[in-house]
Amino acid sequence: MMHEAQGQLVQEVVTGGLPAPPSRYVLREKDRTTGGGEAPELGFPIVNVQRLAEPGDVEEAAKLQAALQSWGLFAVTDHAIPESLLDDIREEAKEFFHLPSSEKLQYANQTESGEFQNEGYGIDRVDTADQILDQILTVQPEESRQLRLWPRHPPSLSKLLHEYALRSEQVAKQVLRAMARTLGFDEEFFLGRHVGEKVASYARFTYYPPCPRPDLVHGLKPHTDNSVITTLLLDRDVGGLQVLRDGRWVGVPVLGRSGEMLVVVGDEMEIMSNAAFRAPTHRVVAGERERMSLATFYQPELHRDLEPAAELVGGDRPAMYRKVGVKTFADGFWDAFARGEPTIDFLDARVDKKEAPRAVPGT
């Protein structure tokens, strides 16, 4: 059901001159974000996509491998997406979020009877009090697009998203091919055999309004991504993304052009690779300046099952996850996210419960 606050949009409350965020967004004292390792990290991994495509480039492959083993996410350069496209899509997305709520609610993520649906504009399903505003759209396969939920204003935003989706899919594919190679498999190991011809993708634009008391609220609460991998277009000037590393939150640095596009390992890759690659837990802290991001989640074809690849199971490496349908996993994500639990644990997909991640600080 629709939460009574669904129509009360946080950026309007916040920019309306209030000294502090409305109480429903305020975190309990123990969950607040100050003092927790927010300093941006030096040595953040950056991988060159063109070089990754060269099977003989062992240096770049080693960088990818190190990035996957350490952060589970990394910036990509030489990705062939024109800078002007990245700038335009960010600008137009902000323009969309700046529209009056009556206009944006045309694309609301609820059905006419008030039921939550996974696509559209709004706060995510409200089960807890700390969620922000986003717009989620299926982008691939094209025949699954629900165009009535695609913004008609600004007028070119939909076209930009279409173009961006085509190009960002190429980046995701290059990275998946190179990831297969780092494990000694052929390039189609993940893409062709486990993901399928028709990679599914969902775009999520997230808008973080300027927040008068960033210490009191989450931007986006801790989670792992519901994807094989995610491409993530960041705000060029405003940081806030943090990654949980060895029990500490570490800030992703703002690196201008070379740090604006990230690739993030998702839960589905963790399962398929039998934890050869792990999905990093990440969150966004609120800030005094507005910020937006565009995440595109790449998923296997919906009719498939997710399970550890047979080649990565055996001997001293038993299967660490049970088989789960891609659709079950995708639906489970929403329940898990609303409760602040990892989807893998929420769906009881981990074979050895002792392997479950330690409790996330600040949740």
Ligand SMILES: O=C(O)CCC(=O)C(=O)O
């Ligand atoms: O806004 C960001 O930097 C991160 C967004 C994110 O993690 C997501 O949409 O899953």
Ligand SMILES: [Fe+2]
């Ligand atoms: Fe994420």
